[in-house]
Amino acid sequence: MEKPVALVTGANRGIGFEVVKQLAEKGYYVFLCGRDxxxxxxxxxxxxxxxxxxxxxxxxxxxxxxIRRALERVEELGRLDALVNNAGVLLDEGVPGLRVPVETVHATFExxxxxxxRVSQTFAPLMIRGESGNIVNVSSIMGQLAYAGPGYxxxxxxKAALNMITRVLAAELKPHGIRVNSAHPGWVRTRMGGPAAPGTPEEGAKPIVWLATLGPGGPTGGLFGPGLKPLDW
Structure with a gap:
């Protein structure tokens, strides 16, 4: 495969769909992944x-x-240049932390x-063999410890735990030429974000696509938002 290859989870709608579109427009061969x-x-x-x-x-x-079956298909192409962990759920909207069922917390973390x-651990060896690439974890400023408030x-x-995964994997994969970053797409009009959100999926995808297409020397281990500037953890 001469084209760079990307894989995006949770991509059949919303921000994930737009990330696939923008990566493909940049010349990538993109795996659009979904559980259905x-x-x-x-x-x-x-x-x-x-x-x-x-x-x-x-x-x-x-x-x-x-995940293993998906890896087998991607391995047939012999490379993976960008991995976007976009799949995510929001299950506790409007529920105070003192009353949220532990089962809901567990399902969210799952x-x-x-x-x-799981996806990063499974696909990272393929990226290591290529000695280059980008992993992008779609996070949120809702996971910032410095500004956390009530609810959710x-x-x-x-998202705070996902950010720690970003930091640890960034340190471990840097010697292999792989960059790992978290992206905050902003409040976007999707099924999760709702109709009142000010941003569009196209706008939300931009920082993700930027991080997914970084070259050698690009930042790693950071959290970046719509302005493509680093954000506080």
């Missing part, structure tokens, strides 16, 4: 109709076997934290 293979196929068809190199791929970040870690305990905690 039919939804992933329908999304990929829309982009392929525009001449973009997009392939649907079933990938459920909560199931190790699903996707937002363990899922991203499960979601906030999961």
């Amino acid at each position: 293979p039919r939804a992933a196929e329908e999304a990929a068809v829309k982009l392929r109709a525009g001449g973009l190199a997009v392939e649907p791929l079933e990938l459920d970040v909560t199931k190790p076997e699903s 996707v937002n934290v363990y899922g991203a870690l 305990l499960a979601y906030r905690s999961s």
Whole structure:
């Protein structure tokens, strides 16, 4: 495969879909991943109709076997240049931290934290073999410790944990030429963000795509937002 290759989880709609589109427009061959293979196929068809190199791929970040099957397909191309951990859930909106069920916290971490870690651990060896690449964890300023407030305990905690994964993997993968960063897309009009959000999916995708396409010497171990400037942890 001569084209650079990217993989985006949770990509059949919203910000993930737009990230796939923008990466493909930059010349990447992009795996559009979703836990529902039919939804992933329908999304990929829309982009392929525009001449973009997009392939649907079933990938459920909560199931190790699903991740391994996805790896087998990507390995057939012999490379992976960008991995975007976009799959995420928000399950405790409007629920005070003192009343949020622990089961809800666990379900949130299963996707937002363990899922991203599973995918990164599975695909990193392929990137290490290429001695280059970018891993982008789609995070949020809701995970900032310095500015945390009431509510969203499960979601906030999961994004704070995801940011620590970013920091640790950035340090471990830097010697292999791989950059690992967190991206804050902003408050965006998606199913999760709701209709009142001021940003568009196109705008939310920009910092993610920027981090996914960094070259040697680019930043690693940081949190970046819509202005492409580093944010406080």
